[in-house]
Amino acid sequence: MKRHASLLLLLLAVLAGGVIPAAAQDGVGPWVKAGQVEARLVSAVRGTGTLTALPLGLELRLEPGWKTYWRSPGDAGFAPRLDWSGSGNLAEATLSYPAPHRFSVLGFETAGYDTAVLFPIQGKPAEPGKPVDLALTAELLVCSDICVPQTLKLALALPEGPADPSDAANDVARAQALVPRGPNGLLRIDAVRATGITLEVEATAADGFVSPDLFVETEPPLTFSAPKTVFSDNDRHVRLTLTVTEPQPGLELAGRALTLTLVDGEKAVEAPATASAGGALSVPAGTGLAAMLGVALLGGLILNLMPCVLPVLSLKLMSVVKHGGRAPAAVRAGFLASAAGILTSFLLMASVLVGVKAAGGAVGWGIQFQQPLFLVFMVVLVTLFSANLWGLFEVPLPRVLADRLGGEGLAGPFATGMFATLLATPCSAPFLGTAVGFALSKGPVEVYAIFAALGVGLALPYLAVAAWPRVAGWLPRPGRWMATLKIVLGFALMLTAVWLLTVLTAQIGEVASATVGLLMAGLVLALWIGRSARGAARTAGPALAGLLAVAAFAMPAVVGPSAGAAPVVSDAKTRWVPFVESAIREHVAAGRIVFVDVTADWCITCQANKKLVLDRDEVAKRMEDPSLVAMQADWTRPDATIAKFLADHGRYGIPFNIVYGPGAPYGIALPELLSDGAVLEALNKAAGQGTGKGV
Incomplete structure (x- = not known):
């Protein structure tokens, strides 16, 4: 009898256009059909848990040949109209729109969806942790040769209890990923120009365009033609030209605020913009080259203060001391x-x-430190610099060349500058990552311009002394004390060689890396014997040192780039887990926070962030929270997945840290240099406890 009563209730609910409570349906409501469209409500979680933002969705299926509309439908149609007033314990529900398709019929341009679409919805319960009963009245316009308005009444009940992923979690996460958002590493709007009623937009795609389309929104609404496209740079650059189809007299697009949605297949980007008459656009996603050159200059200057450059201070200090008491012209040179x-x-x-x-x-910035041969080269170079400071060898220049280079020669200072640059690349200073990301996402001209500005920024202290050479006169004059200083600074440089060997361990393993270290110790010993010997033995020492250096270069080739390399070890304290990008959406759908740390053994700034922020005090306690998943993406060795993840976020260097959560499904990127406040604020926002939005 009870079974028959249940069947009767189910039949009555369907006939009434309602649905049964969905607590037992794993966050998925039943389909409700109206004419040519059927719809249902879905949830990415089975229960409300303690979430302050519920990941929901409105899923539509349309019969073949029928479509419905985007938020800005174009020449005809209207967007979905939703009424949630019958819901229980629901403070608000915000619907997002996946990237639309263009429909061109008889000269009319509309934007919307056909076949199927899932609209992500962020629902905020009035009382978190309590059950939420969703009741939605949705008014939709569906069109084919004719248009028919349809009204559907949908419901879904979410009980209190764990916010575990539902059967619809992956679908909701995928729908969220299809919603156009701000700047990313795949598509970028570079510039917008307006001439009368014609709009010209320039854009770049990292992997090249296939079939780009552009949708323009403005207030009051205007309708635009389908864009005409002109491709360049192997389809990586496109110019799209659109015209207002029904202009009013005196209409001028220049100076008008616009929202641009650029779509290419499943890739999309949305950017607010203000069109300028014949000039470049002020778009957050497309900062101009001139402004970025200033960012690069500042980033290069700050790089002087980063820990990577500290080992070079020994060489800098020696070069500065040598200038004590010299003529201004020699100091400047x-x-x-x-x-x-x-x-x-x-x-x-x-x-x-x-x-x-x-x-x-x-x-990317610093990726040469992923190559074992480069690391061996740096170990050998640093060892030779140390041996030179200890007086074990000198490389005298020919008399004529020495005279041309300025008496005592400029080759040494020039080499010091190059060496400073090489050791600076494992660090990513504030502003530097932004500038490098801008350059590497563009063409050769921008790359050379930005890197030249970075070089000038790093060289500014040298240029400052060259402009005011009398500053060097304040230094003590050279004397016997310099011999002791050279020995101390030589040992400081050897510490850099030891650090490079630890990085090399991750590439070729402990045994091979230790062998390189022993070869370097033998190189120094050979130079010392050659320096103190006489006759033929005096030349045998440097010759043996050269052979040992060659043997060191042979180690990566003999052992292989990854044989015996140290595996990534999970830190028990913070429970770091290996980086799996596809798992991020699942964790977020389940109400968890995901902290992604892209790091490498050769990235000193990364190690400093971990020791000074991530492993200390309140941040460390938050990282131990069971509801937080700490993912570590180890980029010590080349990894195409991590490189793509960085590029997708417009980054080409590390450190890179980003936080995901119910309150920030698209992530909150953190600055290169972490602080307790920045990390905690991002974690709170990702949990839905802050006021900011994910970027």
Whole structure:
């Protein structure tokens, strides 16, 4: 009897246009059909848990040949109209729109969806932790050759209890990913110009465009033609031209506030903009080259203060001390030579990155530290610099060349500048990541311009002394005390070599890395024996040192780039887990916070962030929260997945930290240098406890 009563209730609910409570349906409501469309409410979670923001969705299915409309339908139609007034314990519900499709019929341009669409909805319960009964009256316009308005009454009950992922969690997460958002590494709007009623938009796609489309919104609403496209740079750049279809007399688009939605397949980006007459656009996503050059200059200057550059201070200090008591002209020449070395290194790096990018390879700031041969080169170079400071060898220049280089020679200061640049690349200073990301997402001209500005910024202290050479006169005059200073600074540089060997361990394993270290110790010993010996033995020492250096370079080739490399070890204190991008959406749908740390053994700024912020005090306590998932993406060795993740967020260097959560499903990117306040604020926002939105 009870079974028959239940069946009767189910039949009555369907006939009445309602649905049964969905607590037992795993967050998925039943389909309700009206004419050519059927709809249902879904939830990414089974229960309300303690969430302050519920990930929901309105799912539609349309019969073949029928469509419904986007928030700005175009020449005809209207967007979905939703009434949640019958809901219980629901403070508000915000619907988001996935990227639309264009429909061109008989000269009319409309935007919307056909076949199927899932609209993500963020629901905020009035009392978190209590049951939420959703009741929605949805008015939709569906069109084919004719248009028919339809009204559907939908319901879904979410009980109190754990906010575990439902059967619809992946669908809701995918729908959220299809909603156009702010700047990303895939698409970028560069500039907007307006001439009368014609709008011209320039955009860039990192992987090249396939079939780009552009939707323009403004107040009061205007209708635009389908864009005409002109491609360049191997389809990575496009110019889209649109015209207002029904202009009013005197209409002028220049100076008008716009919202632009650029769509290319499943990739999309949305950006507010203000069109300018024949000039570049002020779009948050497309900062101009001139402004970015200033950012790069500042980033290069701040790089002097980063821990990566500290090992070079020994060489800087020696070069400065040598200038004590010298003529202003000699001081100026030496410091200009160091600045030239820095600038040359940056331009060489730009050339390599442009070449790698043109060949289709992954590019980024500091990625050369992922290559074992480069690390061995740096170990050998630092060891030789230390041996030189200890007086174990000198490389005298030919008399004529020494005279041309300015008496005592400018090769040393020039080499010091290049060396400073090489050791600076494991660090990502504030502003530097923004500038490098801008450059590497554009063409060769921008790459060279930005890297030149970075070089000038790093060289500014040298240039300042060159402009006021009398500053060097305040330093003590050279004397015997310099011999002791050279020994101390040589040992300081050897500490850098030890650090490089620890990075090399992650590439070729402990045994091979230790072998390189022993070869370097033998190199120093050979130079010392050669320095103190006489006759033929005097040349045998440097020769043996050269052979040992060659043997060190052979180690990566013999062992292989990853054989025996140290695996990523999870930190029990914070329960770091390996980075899996696809799992982020599932965790967020389940109401968890996800903290992603893209790091590497060679990134000193990354290690400083961990020791000074992530592993200390209140931040460390928050990282131990069971509802927080700490993901570590180890980029010590090349990893295409991590490189793509960085590029998708417009980043080409590390450290990179981003926080996801119910309150920030698209993530909140953190600055390069972390602080307790910045991390805690992002965690609170991601949990839905703050007022900010995810970016």
